[in-house]
Amino acid sequence: MGNTSSRVTAQDKAILDLKTQRDRLHQYQRRITVLTDRETAIARAMLAQNDKKRALLALRRKKYQETLLAKTDAQLAQLEQLTSNVEFALIQKDVVFGLQQGTRVLREIHAEMGGIEHVEKLMGDTADAIAYQREVNEMLAGQISNQDEDEVEDELAALEAEVNGGAKVQQPLPSVPDTQLPERREGLETPEREEPPAQAERREAMLA
Amino acid sequence: MSTTTPFFFPREYSFPPFFTRQTNLTTHHAQLIKWAALVLAYCRHHRLFKLSLSSAISDPLSSTAEPTSDTTASDLFHNRQLNRRLSLADAREVLDFLRRDGRVEPVDGTTGDVVWVYWRTPEEWAGLVEAWVDETAQRGGVLTLYELREGDATRGAEFHGMDADLLQKALGVLVKRGKAQIFGQEDSLGVKFF
Numbered sequence: 042m043g044n045t046s047s048r049v050t051a052q053d054k055a056i057l058d059l060k061t062q063r064d065r066l067h068q069y070q071r072r073i074t075v076l077t078d079r080e081t082a083i084a085r086a087m088l089a090q091n092d093k094k095r096a097l098l099a100l101r102r103k104k105y106q107e108t109l110l111a112k113t114d115a116q117l118a119q120l121e122q123l124t125s126n127v128e129f130a131l132i133q134k135d136v137v138f139g140l141q142q143g144t145r146v147l148r149e150i151h152a153e154m155g156g157i158e159h160v161e162k163l164m165g166d167t168a169d170a171i172a173y174q175r176e177v178n179e180m181l182a183g184q185i186s187n188q189d190e191d192e193v194e195d196e197l198a199a200l201e202a203e204v205n206g207g208a209k210v211q212q213p214l215p216s217v218p219d220t221q222l223p224e225r226r227e228g229l230e231t232p233e234r235e236e237p238p239a240q241a242e243r244r245e246a247m248l249a
Numbered sequence: 250m251s252t253t254t255p256f257f258f259p260r261e262y263s264f265p266p267f268f269t270r271q272t273n274l275t276t277h278h279a280q281l282i283k284w285a286a287l288v289l290a291y292c293r294h295h296r297l298f299k300l301s302l303s304s305a306i307s308d309p310l311s312s313t314a315e316p317t318s319d320t321t322a323s324d325l326f327h328n329r330q331l332n333r334r335l336s337l338a339d340a341r342e343v344l345d346f347l348r349r350d351g352r353v354e355p356v357d358g359t360t361g362d363v364v365w366v367y368w369r370t371p372e373e374w375a376g377l378v379e380a381w382v383d384e385t386a387q388r389g390g391v392l393t394l395y396e397l398r399e400g401d402a403t404r405g406a407e408f409h410g411m412d413a414d415l416l417q418k419a420l421g422v423l424v425k426r427g428k429a430q431i432f433g434q435e436d437s438l439g440v441k442f443f
Contacts, residue, residue, distance in 0.1 A: 048441070048443065049441055054432070054433070057391050057432070057433050057439035060393045060396060060439065061395075061433070061437035064396060064437075067395075067399070068395075
């Protein structure tokens, strides 16, 4: 128990106290609810016995207890609000702690980077190095003459044409035959369709 | 969480020899197993956490009413339709059998008349509570024991309305595992889950 007891903080105890209080109110409400139910039953019984006075008394008691119930409701709401406030404050505390931690780490990292001057100097060095590199590039590029450059570009154009041309050859689809079918015009009768070959045969026979 | 549906007794319950101690050793063992299962099922159905042996056995002759107190189980050992009942010694033997199984434990401070009936062992209850705490993301939070048993938040949870002492036992299991800590005064105990 010795090392675990440290895990319960004073805040936890305070929250427990609040919650216990809330539970007490809860129990109290239940008790009152039972009482009001009983008073109603008593009033009903008294009315059945034609004892109006006592019925009224019972109802009055019930009324009083109902006001108590409303009061405890308000108190309960207050307690619950307080409890959730405390819990939220605890979370806020955690958030602040987290922010603090994060800021500290961030600052440490900045310190490792060596301050703004250092970064400025570094950026300047980088710019110098880039400029130097560009110079070197220009010097090397100068060795290729303009003529060579033109030839290279021509070759590129030729290659492009080839690639695009090759793609174009594959593109066209076979053309759709556009000759009209004469039979369709003559109508839907099928026997007529079969006639022409027969006539042709006859003609061939006559020729023979 | 009161159960309104009637408890359906097993087939054996309407079999008269079931209420008489069997002499054959094998039969007797089978009888004990049946009785043990019946006791657990009965208590689970009626959500009985404790069983008082003497009141379960010696019920008033005329009473046909439903069990009222939370430790009576008048129709468990007494089949009124058959007019058969288990004798005190036999009932004790059944509970003894359950005790060896870890399903029954004498309540502290009594002479063995009132016993816990663990249709869920404290370990199982602990698991349920822990699962609930996990599910409702209440790790690191403080809850009162009353809240766990009667609060609106646990309505619908299995352990809602369970016996206070048994709940404390179950939480004791969690404490031992280092998952929880019970603190506060005697009458207003709270528990913090880790």
